[in-house]
Amino acid sequence: MHIVVFTRSTPDTAATITVDTSGRVGWGDAALIVNPWDEYALEEALVRGKEAGGKATVIAIGGEIHSEALKHALAMGMDEAIRVDDPALENADSLAYAVTAAAAAQKAGANLILAGKESVDVGSDQHLVQLARKLGWPYLSNVAHITALSDTSATVVRLIDGGKQTVTCPLPAVMTVTKEINEPRFPSFIGIRKASKTAIPVWSLAELGVSLPAPRTAVAGFRNLPAREAKTEIITGTPAEQAATLVDRLFEEKVL
Amino acid sequence: MSEVLVYIDSAQGKAHPASWEAVTAARLIADARGAQLTAVVIGPSAAVIAAEAGSYGIPAALVCDNATLADFRLEAYAATLTKLVRDRTPLAVVGPATSRGREVLAATAADTDSPMLGDVMSLAASADGGLTAERAVYAGKALADASVSREGIAFISVRPRAFSAPEAAGGAAAVDTIAPVLAESDIPVKIDAVELESGSVSLTDARVVISGGRAMANNPKPAPAGVADPAIWKAQDGFANTLGPLCEVLGGAIGASRAAVDAGYISYAHQVGQTGKVVAPDLYIACGISGAIQHQAGMRNSTVIVAVNKDADAPIFKLARFGLVGDLYEIVPALTDELKKRLDQ
Numbered sequence: 001m002h003i004v005v006f007t008r009s010t011p012d013t014a015a016t017i018t019v020d021t022s023g024r025v026g027w028g029d030a031a032l033i034v035n036p037w038d039e040y041a042l043e044e045a046l047v048r049g050k051e052a053g054g055k056a057t058v059i060a061i062g063g064e065i066h067s068e069a070l071k072h073a074l075a076m077g078m079d080e081a082i083r084v085d086d087p088a089l090e091n092a093d094s095l096a097y098a099v100t101a102a103a104a105a106q107k108a109g110a111n112l113i114l115a116g117k118e119s120v121d122v123g124s125d126q127h128l129v130q131l132a133r134k135l136g137w138p139y140l141s142n143v144a145h146i147t148a149l150s151d152t153s154a155t156v157v158r159l160i161d162g163g164k165q166t167v168t169c170p171l172p173a174v175m176t177v178t179k180e181i182n183e184p185r186f187p188s189f190i191g192i193r194k195a196s197k198t199a200i201p202v203w204s205l206a207e208l209g210v211s212l213p214a215p216r217t218a219v220a221g222f223r224n225l226p227a228r229e230a231k232t233e234i235i236t237g238t239p240a241e242q243a244a245t246l247v248d249r250l251f252e253e254k255v256l
Numbered sequence: 257m258s259e260v261l262v263y264i265d266s267a268q269g270k271a272h273p274a275s276w277e278a279v280t281a282a283r284l285i286a287d288a289r290g291a292q293l294t295a296v297v298i299g300p301s302a303a304v305i306a307a308e309a310g311s312y313g314i315p316a317a318l319v320c321d322n323a324t325l326a327d328f329r330l331e332a333y334a335a336t337l338t339k340l341v342r343d344r345t346p347l348a349v350v351g352p353a354t355s356r357g358r359e360v361l362a363a364t365a366a367d368t369d370s371p372m373l374g375d376v377m378s379l380a381a382s383a384d385g386g387l388t389a390e391r392a393v394y395a396g397k398a399l400a401d402a403s404v405s406r407e408g409i410a411f412i413s414v415r416p417r418a419f420s421a422p423e424a425a426g427g428a429a430a431v432d433t434i435a436p437v438l439a440e441s442d443i444p445v446k447i448d449a450v451e452l453e454s455g456s457v458s459l460t461d462a463r464v465v466i467s468g469g470r471a472m473a474n475n476p477k478p479a480p481a482g483v484a485d486p487a488i489w490k491a492q493d494g495f496a497n498t499l500g501p502l503c504e505v506l507g508g509a510i511g512a513s514r515a516a517v518d519a520g521y522i523s524y525a526h527q528v529g530q531t532g533k534v535v536a537p538d539l540y541i542a543c544g545i546s547g548a549i550q551h552q553a554g555m556r557n558s559t560v561i562v563a564v565n566k567d568a569d570a571p572i573f574k575l576a577r578f579g580l581v582g583d584l585y586e587i588v589p590a591l592t593d594e595l596k597k598r599l600d601q
Contacts (some may be wrong), residue, residue: 010394011394013395013530013531013550014548014549014550016397016549017394017397017398018398019398025393025394025398027394036530036531037531093371094362094372094374095365095366095369095370095371095372098366120394120395120530120531121393121394121395122393123375123391123392123393123394123395123396124374124375125358125359125362126358126362126365126372126374129330129358129359129362129363129366130362130363130365130366132363133334133363133366133367134366138330138331138444138445139330139331139359139363140445141355141359142355155448159525160328160355160450161267161354161355161356161458162452162453162458163450163451163452163453164450164451165327165447165449165450165451166447166448166449166450167445167446167447167448168445168446168448169444169445169446170444173444178524179524179531180523180524213369215371216370216371216404216405216407216408217371217372217373217402217403217404217405218402218403218405219400219401219402219403220388220401220402220403221400221401222393222398222399222400222401223398223399223400223401224398224399225396225397225398225399225556231577232573232574232576232577232578232579233577233578233579234568234573234578234579234580234581235578235579235580236581239582239583239586239587239589239590240590240593240594242580242582242587242590242591243587243590243591243593243594244594246562246578246580246591246594247591247594247595247598249578250539250560250562250578251598253560253577255538255539255559255560256539256595256599
């Protein structure tokens, strides 16, 4: 069983995101971390891949900043980390990501691809669905528990709208996992030291045999969120008085 | 005549209400380009849902209903939509960014090598085919202005509650039945069991969300002797018996902060925030939630925010329209009683 996890670096979730006047996003001096959702995928790959006698590899697509996430993954114990980088990937859209990731997964020799349920920076799981389609593999989202796993098949519990679903599908497959699946480990000191000394190989698109079409979606720029009306009315009194005044206000605001 | 397809997401024979909001977005494109809207309905009761689409002013519908489509399976649904898109080459395919809708659209966009903008919050279309949209990025802490090139079929999924549904005016759609693409033996995923929670309102669709935080553990009710963790018992009791009745009066859904979920007070399915669900109800009541930036990312687009917290300096008050400083275990029951009285329940 060779499990490949796709990950990326994102700003710390506690970071305040600001957009400057030229439309560029900044996060001050906040640290770059592994995309928080992906920690669950990494943990699952370690338990189900490496520690079950198989292999666990982590791959990131994009520039040097993604080495942060890869180092974190190595420090958790992943066998191998790979970064795919190429000038042609600048401004890549989800389809370009999917084509590239599919080629990388095939070159690495994955039986199963895991990822977090979305990337918090781009706010999307679109590239992961599209990765599965480019590979022609089944896609199972929101996996909360892997009940059975062999080299050829998996049975998993998925979270669906309003409940849960148990499904079986053949491998290879692409799955996204939710935080209910496990409790990700913290990297050990030895792991962190080892990871900091590991040189991460970089694959180019030519090595993957991929040529990307021109991206057909583009981001013109970023904007700060519109300010919320910060007109807070503090309602005072006994709990009963507070409740009565609030209900009056909610009727006035027409939300009741 | 050129065409814009609207993907209607449905489950158990019922259309997801966000599908009708997607009609509004699809019409923006169709009107700008002089195109016709066609609904695509896949799954149980597709014909009934197509009639509903007609009442929202969609003149034509393509329906596909078959035993292989009884439950949503991405491979079966996407194969059907992909074939339709290849056969008809629409200008655009628009659908709701529900858990199923976003997957089907993304898969079909990949199958047809088409550009896609997912989970858009607003949309502008021009007659020459230009299409721009606003998306939330960095977990809802910033907005991106994105565009789709004029070549190719534009796939757009629309964030639930970002667009309003059209008024149902009572039209009828001309219905065409289409055959499913995959036979059961070609569908890789087999469903072994389904477990649905009955009667609960979905967090992301709810008009009212009532959330509890760490302070749920301050329940004055004593935990029974012998419970392993009194704080967890008290918090769980508070979610069920203090927030629960308020939720019932308002017909809302229960949410929670990450702190409450991590402490084991309530299941992850209720978590609102950066690593949970993003909600935008008409009314959001935060009870005993301090309002960390990660939580705000999940609820700041709510229309009216009410905060109940003992700590007058809690950051949640900066975001709230109405702030009630005090003990949630005194204020929430008083609010429930008052609402029962005023709403005549």
